[in-house]
Structure formats: C-alpha cells, structure tokens
Amino acid sequence: MLRVVPLTLAQANDAVTRLHRHHQPVTGHRFSIGAADEHGQLHGAAIVGRPVARAVDQHTTAEVTRLVTDGTPNACSLLYGACARAARAMGFDTIQTYTLASEPGTSLRAAGWVLDGHVRGRSWSTPGRPRTDTHPTEDKHRWVRRLT
Template sequence: MSLDIFPISLAEANAFVAQHHRHHEPVVGHKFSISVVDVFSIDSIAAQASQVCGVAIIGRPVARGNDDGLTLEVNRCCTDGTRNACSMLYGAAWRAVKAMGYRRLITYTLPTEGGASLRAAGWKLLGERGGSNWNTPARPRIDTDAALRGQKLLWEAV
C-alpha cells in the first residue's frame, strides 16, 4: 500500500464523513478538503474516489475567538482505519495552510481520543477547552449526543 494526498470536493469529503465518522456529521462549508488515497489501487483518476482511505475538511475556526483571519481549523478528520492515514492528513493540512499564508492550524479532540496521529504529525497539545453546550436563549441548539458535551482538547500545528 502506498498512500498519497489528493484534493477532494466538499461533497465527496462529506459523503466519506457520513459513512465513516464515529461521532460527527458532515460540515456545511470549508476552505478546502484533502483526501488520502491508496495510489496502488487506482486504475484511473475516475476510480480515485472509490479508493479514498480518509479525508480532512479544513475551514474557519468554529470558536469566534480563534477566527482572526490567520487561523484555520481541521473541522473533520476521518479515515477508514488505514494505518498512518490520519497523521498524513494532519501533516498535509498544515503544509497546505502554511503555503496559503495562514499562521496557525488548530483542531479539537475528545479526551478519550489519544492524539497519536496529531503528535506523529508534529502537532502540540495546548490543553483543555470548552465544557458546556452551545445552547442559549438567543441561539437555541439541540445537543444530539451527550458524549460530545464537555471538555475538548485543543491541538495546534507548529
């Protein structure tokens, strides 16, 4: 198996997320998305989509305080379990963001997720953030999964 990074449309990345992500749904928008593909399995460019092993969707930070114009966020990183695919996506996302002139790339994980792929890609753990739900009287939100409430771990590409 030989893995390589390819661009992917938001619709294709969201379809992969809908099929494979453990606890998140597809996203509404993005700046760009990338995929990791088993290149030895590709007979043609048209067959590329069926050989996708993982995707990363990069967009503006969800938290307003991080949306400074120089920061982007990995809003979704999802693989089918292929070894090293996740760390490849995080590394490629940081290289792309840096090449575009951004200065910072962040992502969040649940405390139950170890972060080995992030550390392998050179990311640093900044610590715990959040902890409450986003429901307010002015902006009602419905939490669909109680497991997603609570503290998250903030990571930064360096």
C-alpha cells in the first residue's frame, strides 16, 4: 500500500538521479511529493514547478517537470493524482506535463488527465545561444488536467 509523502527538492532530485531514464535533476520547484510504502521506503517522486514554456501563464498553471518511479504498480497514477489535488488546493486552474510521444500515457489517463496536444521535438540550441542537448529531442505529448 502506497501513500503520498512530502519531499524536499533535494530528496526528489535524488530519486530523479537514481531512477529517471532521460532527464537530469531540476534547479527549482513549487513542491515535491513522493510515493512511500508502509515502511517509509520511497518508490517514486514528482516535482512540480512553473511551466517551462514561456507562453503559459505561470500564475494559473503548474507543471509536473519530473516524475519517476521504481516500477511499483500504481505509483505513477498515485503521484499524478496527488500533484493535481495539491495544485488545486494551492489555487491553480490547470496542471500540465509532457511525455515523450513514444510513451503511452496510461498512468496519466488513469489519474484523470487528458491528452491536450502534440509538441514537435527540437533542440534547445540556437546559433545565438549554443547548448548541448542533455534531453531527448523527439516529439512530445502535452497532458492537462483542469482543476477549476
């Protein structure tokens, strides 16, 4: 039986470092939560922050920027649902996240999120701002849950 527990950003980022397949830890957050068993062992973590896309209103929209689990059944949907409830309690109108287009989104659907769009994959590097991509550049799906 899993339960939701509060996490510091350092605790959540530690889980990201250990468990995430393709992303690095984040530098900031609004809040982080975990999925722990009855013995207190952490089986997953979610980090919720400001929307990454500049055009999205950061005052009304929260974004799950990282979510990781060790494969424990139902941990993903438990965390997605808890993130939405916490964001609603904090007064946000919407919560969103992005998955790789190759990922099915089963846990998001189970937690009441809906597929909201397709985002073309691209590099963050530009001639005026060269960067090394440390993330996948494939297409992504945007998932949303309306909270109001």
